[in-house]
Amino acid sequence: xxxxxxPGDALLIxxxxxxxxxxxxxxxxxxxxxxxxxxxxxxxxxRAGVPVYASRDWHPAGHASFxxxxxxWPPHCVQHTRGAExxxxxxxxxxxxxxxxxxxxxxxxxxxxxxxxxxxxxxxQGVRRLWVGGLALDYCIRATVLDALGEGFAVHLxxxxxxxxxxxxxxxxxxxxxxxxxxxxxEEEEKDVAKRVGR
Numbered sequence: 001x002x003x004x005x006x007p008g009d010a011l012l013i014x015x016x017x018x019x020x021x022x023x024x025x026x027x028x029x030x031x032x033x034x035x036x037x038x039x040x041x042x043x044x045x046x047r048a049g050v051p052v053y054a055s056r057d058w059h060p061a062g063h064a065s066f067x068x069x070x071x072x073w074p075p076h077c078v079q080h081t082r083g084a085e086x087x088x089x090x091x092x093x094x095x096x097x098x099x100x101x102x103x104x105x106x107x108x109x110x111x112x113x114x115x116x117x118x119x120x121x122x123x124x125q126g127v128r129r130l131w132v133g134g135l136a137l138d139y140c141i142r143a144t145v146l147d148a149l150g151e152g153f154a155v156h157l158x159x160x161x162x163x164x165x166x167x168x169x170x171x172x173x174x175x176x177x178x179x180x181x182x183x184x185x186x187e188e189e190e191k192d193v194a195k196r197v198g199r
Contacts, residue, residue, distance in 0.1 A: 005048040010127040012148075013038050013054045013161075014112060014134030014141055016090050019076040019083035021135075026076040028136045030163045032087070037161040038133050039091045051125055052093050055112035055134070055144070058084060058100035065108050072167070077102070097121060111143035119151045129154040133161025138171040145179045155184045 005011070016038060018024050021031040045052045057077035065071035077084040086092065099118050102109030112118050122130070130153045132145055141162050148155045157179060164172030180186050 005045055005050045005131070007050075008126060008128040009045075009048075009131060010051045010053060010122055010125065010129075011041055011045040011131045012112065012118075012134075012144070013042070013052070013090070013092070014132060014144055015055055015057055015077075015136070016087050016134050017056055017077055017083065018085050018087060019057075021087050024076070025074050025083055026165075028163050028165055031135050034133060034135060034161045034163060035087050035089050037158065039089070041131065041133065041158060041161065042091055042093065046093055051127065052096045053099060053112075053118065053121070054086065054090075054092050054096055055099040055101055055116075055118070055140075056084065056086065057102045057109075057140070059102050059109075060105045062105060063102065064106050065102070071108075079103070110140045111147040112140070113144060113147035113151060119153075122153065127153065129156065131156045131158055133158035135163060137162040137164040138167075138175040139165060142175040142179060145184050146182055149182050149184060155179075157184050157186050159186055159188050 016034060019026050020028050042052055058079050059077050061078055065073050066075045099112050099116050101112055101114055101116055130148050134141060145155050145157055166172055176186055
């Protein structure tokens with residue numbers, strides 16, 4: 001089903017980077033499966049003239065989230081490495097704004113709104129509703145969606161365009177429940193978009 005995007009919308013693709021996909025240092029199960037879904041939404045956004053943003057983890061070596069510093073994760077998405085690059089099949093528009101996050105060596109920086117100018121950029125473009133997909137559902141997606149709601153944006157999560165790490169069984173479902181309770185619309189299937197997006 002064609003996404004029906006409209007003026008005042010923006011699409012945010014979160015952290016679809018090599019290290020979170022197959023073969024990466026912190027591969028999300030089925031992470032690669034988000035790429036074709038994201039590409040369909042990117043194409044639809046371009047046809048509709050809706051802005052497309054992308055965030056990326058942009059960690060310095062020795063970041064606080066890495067196990068060598070007592071964090072939970074292996075080193076990943078280190079600045080200027082292949083692992084930090086976007087998945088090669090991700091079709092971001094030329095010139096799409098890239099939001100780097102997690103660059104402070106002493107902060108996790110899961111959210112695309114954490115110490116970035118994303119909220120200001122969206123407001124400057126008149127964005128009121130944000131469509132979100134990417135990796136990973138139970139960490140960076142969850143944090144980004146909750147912060148977007150806190151900034152006053154309406155948020156729709158494209159469920160087919162995200163996957164969970166599931167470091168603990170059920171993390172993905174718990175994240176979905178938390179986002180829904182906070183006010184996000186969870187588009188469980190792409191066919192749901194046609195029912196909801198015009199409202």
